[in-house]
Amino acid sequence: MPQERARLPDDLVDLIESGASQLIGTADADHRAEGVRAVGALVAADREHVTLFVPEATGARTRANIERGSLVAATFCRVRDLRTIQIKGRAPGTRPLSASERAASERYLAAFTEALYGIGISRGVTRRLRIWPAFALELEIASVYNQTPGPTAGERMPVG
Amino acid sequence: MRLEDLPSRCFQGVLPGPLATCATDGTPNISYLSSVEPLDGERIALSCQFFNKTKQNVLENPYAVLEMYDPITFEAYRLELRYLHEERSGPLFDRMSLRIDAIASHVGMKGIFRLRSADVFEVLSVDRREGVLDGTDLPPLPPARDERPRNEVRGLQLVSQRISGAQDLDGLLRALFAALDEALGFTHGMAFVPDESGARLFVVATYGYPDDSVGAEVAVGEGLVGTVASERKILRMTRVEEELRYGRVIRAGIQRSSGRHELTPEIPLAGLADAQSHMAIPLVAGDRLLGVLAVESPESLAFEAWHEAFLEIVANQVAVTMDNVLLREREETESEPPPERPSIPSSTAAVKRFRYFVEEDCLFAGDEYLIRGVPARVLCHVLRVHTKTGRADFTNRELRLEPFLGLPSYRDNLESRLVLLRRRLEQKCPEVSLPSTGRGRFRIETECAVALEERA
Numbered sequence: 001m002p003q004e005r006a007r008l009p010d011d012l013v014d015l016i017e018s019g020a021s022q023l024i025g026t027a028d029a030d031h032r033a034e035g036v037r038a039v040g041a042l043v044a045a046d047r048e049h050v051t052l053f054v055p056e057a058t059g060a061r062t063r064a065n066i067e068r069g070s071l072v073a074a075t076f077c078r079v080r081d082l083r084t085i086q087i088k089g090r091a092p093g094t095r096p097l098s099a100s101e102r103a104a105s106e107r108y109l110a111a112f113t114e115a116l117y118g119i120g121i122s123r124g125v126t127r128r129l130r131i132w133p134a135f136a137l138e139l140e141i142a143s144v145y146n147q148t149p150g151p152t153a154g155e156r157m158p159v160g
Numbered sequence: 161m162r163l164e165d166l167p168s169r170c171f172q173g174v175l176p177g178p179l180a181t182c183a184t185d186g187t188p189n190i191s192y193l194s195s196v197e198p199l200d201g202e203r204i205a206l207s208c209q210f211f212n213k214t215k216q217n218v219l220e221n222p223y224a225v226l227e228m229y230d231p232i233t234f235e236a237y238r239l240e241l242r243y244l245h246e247e248r249s250g251p252l253f254d255r256m257s258l259r260i261d262a263i264a265s266h267v268g269m270k271g272i273f274r275l276r277s278a279d280v281f282e283v284l285s286v287d288r289r290e291g292v293l294d295g296t297d298l299p300p301l302p303p304a305r306d307e308r309p310r311n312e313v314r315g316l317q318l319v320s321q322r323i324s325g326a327q328d329l330d331g332l333l334r335a336l337f338a339a340l341d342e343a344l345g346f347t348h349g350m351a352f353v354p355d356e357s358g359a360r361l362f363v364v365a366t367y368g369y370p371d372d373s374v375g376a377e378v379a380v381g382e383g384l385v386g387t388v389a390s391e392r393k394i395l396r397m398t399r400v401e402e403e404l405r406y407g408r409v410i411r412a413g414i415q416r417s418s419g420r421h422e423l424t425p426e427i428p429l430a431g432l433a434d435a436q437s438h439m440a441i442p443l444v445a446g447d448r449l450l451g452v453l454a455v456e457s458p459e460s461l462a463f464e465a466w467h468e469a470f471l472e473i474v475a476n477q478v479a480v481t482m483d484n485v486l487l488r489e490r491e492e493t494e495s496e497p498p499p500e501r502p503s504i505p506s507s508t509a510a511v512k513r514f515r516y517f518v519e520e521d522c523l524f525a526g527d528e529y530l531i532r533g534v535p536a537r538v539l540c541h542v543l544r545v546h547t548k549t550g551r552a553d554f555t556n557r558e559l560r561l562e563p564f565l566g567l568p569s570y571r572d573n574l575e576s577r578l579v580l581l582r583r584r585l586e587q588k589c590p591e592v593s594l595p596s597t598g599r600g601r602f603r604i605e606t607e608c609a610v611a612l613e614e615r616a
Contacts, residue, residue, distance in 0.1 A: 023190045130295075
C-alpha cells in the first residue's frame, strides 16, 4: 500500500469517538484474515492517526498480525443510523494503554452500551463486555471508505 | 465445538456479526453481515446484496473469519470459513431472498434492493471466544411469557382439534387464533384473504389488536404480507424494526446517489406499532392462494425456527379446512331454497340510516364509513330487500345470483366477505347484525328501524 495519508473531517472524528461499533481486521503471513472488536478509539490532533484499544483476551491474533507488519482495517458503525466507514492503513506496533486512554475506553463502553440499548439490547448485557486488560494500536490513516449499507458502500471517501 | 452447538438465536441477526476477509495483496477488510443461514453442520450461507470488497476478496482468497454473537448473553463465537460458491437461484436463494424482498417492498424499493447471491461457505472451525465477557452475572432475564409446556406435538394436537370442529370461516379463524395463543402464547394475529381480482388482500380476522384493522387492505407483492402472498413462502423476521431501518438506510443512499426520488412510499405495517418479531405464512390449497396468516410480537426473539415449522403444518391444515368449509357452504346453500321466516319486528324508537354511494361503491352507517366493495353491496342488497319487503332471512345462494353484487361465477370469496362485513358491523354498527342461521344462510337482525339511501 502506498504511503498515503488522509486527514479526517469533523463528522468522521465524531463518528469514530462516539459509541460506534468498532471492528479491526488484520491478516497473518498466509493472508488469513482475523477480526476483533475494539473497545474505544481516539483521533490524534493531526487527524491522520487513530488509536484503537483492543482487549488482550480476544486480541492475541490481532496483536501478532500487527507486530509482523499486517495492514489494518478498522470499521466504525454508528448504531443509530448505520452510518459506517472503514479506515485502512498501517500500525507500527502495539503498546499498553495510558491512564487517560483506559478512561476513554471506559467512556466508550458506556456510550456503546447506550447505543445498543437504543436498539433493544439490555444495558446489563452490553456492560459485560471485557475491556481490560487491553493494548493500543496507532493506525496511520491511508484511506477511508464509505460502508453505510447501500449502493455506494465500498467507495473511497474524498478525505484529506 | 460444532456449528450445531451455537444457540439458534445467534442466527437471528439481532447483533450482526463482522466478517473479516483479506485481498491477495494482504489488505484486510472487515464489515457487517446482514444475514447468516446455517445449511447443515458444515456449511453456512451469507447474503450478498452488493458486489463489494468482501465478495471480491473471497473470490480471490476464499478464507474468512466470522464472529457471531448470542444476543441474550453477548457470548461470541469465532468461525473460520472457506468460500465455496454462490447461488443465484434455487431453494436457498429463494429462502434468503424472500426476507430481503419483503423489506425492500415494505420500504418502497421493490426490485431495486435485492439479494444478489447466497454465498455458501464451508465452516472450518467454530470456537467460543474466551475472555469476551467480564464474568459478571447476566441481569435477570424477563419472566417467560408463559409457563405452558411447549411440546410441539401437544401444541399441534390442540390447534388441530380446535380448528377441525369449525363450521364456517369465522369460526375457523376465531378457533385458530385462540388455539395459537393457548398452545404457543401467540397473542397477536391477523388473517388476510384475497379479493375477487386476486390483486389485493384484505384483513378478515384479527386477534389481539384493536378491531379497526378488519377490512384493511394490502396489495399482493407489496410489504411483508403482500410478499408472502406473491411468493407463497413463509417469512419469519426478528428485530423487524432493525431490518426495516437497514432497508431505509439503503433507500436513502439510493435516493442520494442516483437522485431517484420516485421510489414508492413506505407501506405502513399492519398491526402492532412496536412489533419486533413477525411471521407470515401463505394459506395454499392446491395451487390456489386462500389467504395469509400473520402473527406478531413486541418481543425481538419471539419466533424461533421451530415455530416456523409448526406454523407451516398448522397453515396446511387451516388451508384445507378453509377450502372445505367454503366449498361446503357453497354446495349446501346451492341445494336449498331460500327459507321463509318472519322478520323480527324492529323497534321504532330510533332509525339507523345507511347511505350507499354508487360512484364510490361504499356504505356509511350514520355518518361513519362502514365498508366498501362487495361487502358494501351485500349489505345494501339485504337492507334494500329488508326495508321494502320486511324479509329478514337470506341465503348465500341468492346473493350469488344477484347481479347487483357482481360476483364472479367461480371462487367468489363471498363467505370471507360476509365474515368481514359481520366484523365491521360489530365494530361500527352493533345495532345491526347478520348472524348465521345455518350453513349458507343468515339473517338480518336489527335493534332499531333501518333506512337505506342510495346516492349516485
